[in-house]
Structure formats: C-alpha cells, structure tokens
Amino acid sequence: MYLKSHRGPRVVTLSEGHVLSLADLPRSDERYWTAARKARVVEAVIHGLLARDEARRRYGLSEAELAAWEAAYLKAGTEALKARATRRGRPRRTAPADGEDRPPRSPMPRART
Numbered sequence: 001m002y003l004k005s006h007r008g009p010r011v012v013t014l015s016e017g018h019v020l021s022l023a024d025l026p027r028s029d030e031r032y033w034t035a036a037r038k039a040r041v042v043e044a045v046i047h048g049l050l051a052r053d054e055a056r057r058r059y060g061l062s063e064a065e066l067a068a069w070e071a072a073y074l075k076a077g078t079e080a081l082k083a084r085a086t087r088r089g090r091p092r093r094t095a096p097a098d099g100e101d102r103p104p105r106s107p108m109p110r111a112r113t
Contacts, residue, residue: 012047035081
C-alpha cells in the first residue's frame with residue numbers, strides 16, 4: 001500500500017475520544033456539503049490534521065467560508081452547520097403593504113375531479 005507524503009499527523013484523537021484520520025475526510029471533489037462533511041473538515045483543522053491553507057486549497061474554500069464554518073461549529077456543533085441553521089440569521093421576506101404592487105401570481109393548476 002502506498003501512502004502519500006503528508007506533513008503533520010495522519011491520525012488525531014478528538015475530544016470525545018473518536019479518532020479522525022485523513023481517510024475520514026471528504027473527497028476533494030465534493031459537490032454537496034452536508035453538515036457532517038463540514039464538521040469533519042473543521043475538526044481536522046482544529047486538531048491539526050489539516051492546515052488551514054491545505055483545507056482551503058483542497059476543498060476550494062475561501063477564508064471567510066472556513067472561518068464561518070469553524071465559528072458555527074465551535075458555537076453549536078454539527079447542528080449549526082446545517083443549511084437551515086445558516087438561513088435562520090437572514091431576515092424573513094415580508095408581504096407588500098396594502099397599495100403596493102404585488103408580483104403577478106402564476107396560475108395554479110386545478111385539481112381534477
């Protein structure tokens with residue numbers, strides 16, 4: 001078996017006693033980011049398995065994006081990395097007040113009887 005050269009540890013033990021290795025990290029070509037995948041990347045960075053720059057390069061992340069994941073994870077764990085959790089901070093759309101123009105509604109198909 002051939003192992004790529006890698007600076008730093010190949011395996012780290014997390015605070016809960018779980019072991020995280022390079023093989024546990026998501027593939028570098030992931031298209032969809034689940035909360036669990038984001039958490040693995042953040043844990044790897046926090047515990048020194050991956051350097052920040054290496055994580056950003058490998059997964060195509062900006063510094064702001066990785067920092068936001070890390071802050072959310074440290075604040076509330078994996079649950080905070082879910083897409084619906086990130087939408088909670090956005091303002092809700094409000095309906096137009098009376099007298100304002102409303103966008104035209106698309107006709108809804110009627111149910112067949």
